[in-house]
Amino acid sequence: MLKRLFILSLCIATLVACAKRGEIGISKLDVQNTQIERIFVATTRQKSETPYDFNGLRTSEITYGRYDISIPPTHEVGQIEWPRKTPNPATDFVIKDAELFSSASPFKSAVRASNRNRPYGEEVVVFIHGYNNNFAESLYRFAQITVDMDVQSTPVLYAWPTTESTVEYLHDRDSVLFARDGLQTLLQQIAATGAKRILLVAHSIGSGLLLETLRQVSISNDRKVLNTEIGVVLISPDVDNSVFEMQLRRIKHTPKPFVIFSDDNDIALKVTSFLTGRRARLGLTTSDELIERHGVTLIDLSSFEDGDLLNHSVALTSPSVISILKTLPSTAALAQQNGELSGNLIKTVFKQD
Numbered sequence: 001m002l003k004r005l006f007i008l009s010l011c012i013a014t015l016v017a018c019a020k021r022g023e024i025g026i027s028k029l030d031v032q033n034t035q036i037e038r039i040f041v042a043t044t045r046q047k048s049e050t051p052y053d054f055n056g057l058r059t060s061e062i063t064y065g066r067y068d069i070s071i072p073p074t075h076e077v078g079q080i081e082w083p084r085k086t087p088n089p090a091t092d093f094v095i096k097d098a099e100l101f102s103s104a105s106p107f108k109s110a111v112r113a114s115n116r117n118r119p120y121g122e123e124v125v126v127f128i129h130g131y132n133n134n135f136a137e138s139l140y141r142f143a144q145i146t147v148d149m150d151v152q153s154t155p156v157l158y159a160w161p162t163t164e165s166t167v168e169y170l171h172d173r174d175s176v177l178f179a180r181d182g183l184q185t186l187l188q189q190i191a192a193t194g195a196k197r198i199l200l201v202a203h204s205i206g207s208g209l210l211l212e213t214l215r216q217v218s219i220s221n222d223r224k225v226l227n228t229e230i231g232v233v234l235i236s237p238d239v240d241n242s243v244f245e246m247q248l249r250r251i252k253h254t255p256k257p258f259v260i261f262s263d264d265n266d267i268a269l270k271v272t273s274f275l276t277g278r279r280a281r282l283g284l285t286t287s288d289e290l291i292e293r294h295g296v297t298l299i300d301l302s303s304f305e306d307g308d309l310l311n312h313s314v315a316l317t318s319p320s321v322i323s324i325l326k327t328l329p330s331t332a333a334l335a336q337q338n339g340e341l342s343g344n345l346i347k348t349v350f351k352q353d
Contacts, residue, residue, distance in 0.1 A: 022137040025094045026095045036070055039139060040154065040157070053136065065107075066110055067095055068097040124190050125153045126156045127145065127201050128207075129203055141316065177212070190228075191227070191228045200232050204237070204283070233261070236262070239282040245294075254296070258294075299346065
């Protein structure tokens, strides 16, 4: 085991060693041509000493908040322009305004108000980040997604407690189990706002957290969540293939749409595959034979070469993929079609029909 941990550290840490970790940047300056993305947050991380920030430690208490992220006019698709020592809205992603709610009640009221002012007011998009993400990185990544993909639904980030370290992968796998109840509670709160649809977008090991939570929702017969239309998008899912099949068997009513973005060039998943005993990972699967019977659409992104260094976030960082995703109808429109037609449409725009 120590040997595997060393190899994991060597393979991943070497690739990211020169990358500076993302940090919260706050600025009240008014700059022309900036765009404000309002991101709602629910987190089971402990509060940090930095205002409006959270560390990687676990807490059973859910904190709810609202963050207004200013996007600079110089923003490039797929990128996060990180705040410098002195955050500048003209060139950086910065927090223009933020609020931590005292309870779930004002959070629900704020989400409900946001829904009323949006074209797809009946839908909320929830983003579940992957492992080794600090709070700033998950928050700014979701802001980048919402602006680049022109998300018209209310965005909510579920920030679960990752260790913010490349060598504590096993600890984060335990944190996935810890974070299930918090995510289920968040889904209940969103359903209570009157939202009719929830689109769940999960990245990497966050996909395991999402699937475990949906399995838990089904087993507990949580009608608050089950009565809400659910759509799922898994990006580079760090999930064992056989575990995925078992999870799907216990999830009542396959979500629509249900899309998986995979890439057999994903370096990060190849490393975690070795760490877990060379078992197949869902995000490396490029053939849909395993999952097609479940009504799940698999999109292979292996041919796209303009994503991130590890090929682990291509669906989020590749300008080519983002431009294609923006051509798709709303998830509300996709959900109204049966699973087969919805899957065929998505495959068609990626020329995988």
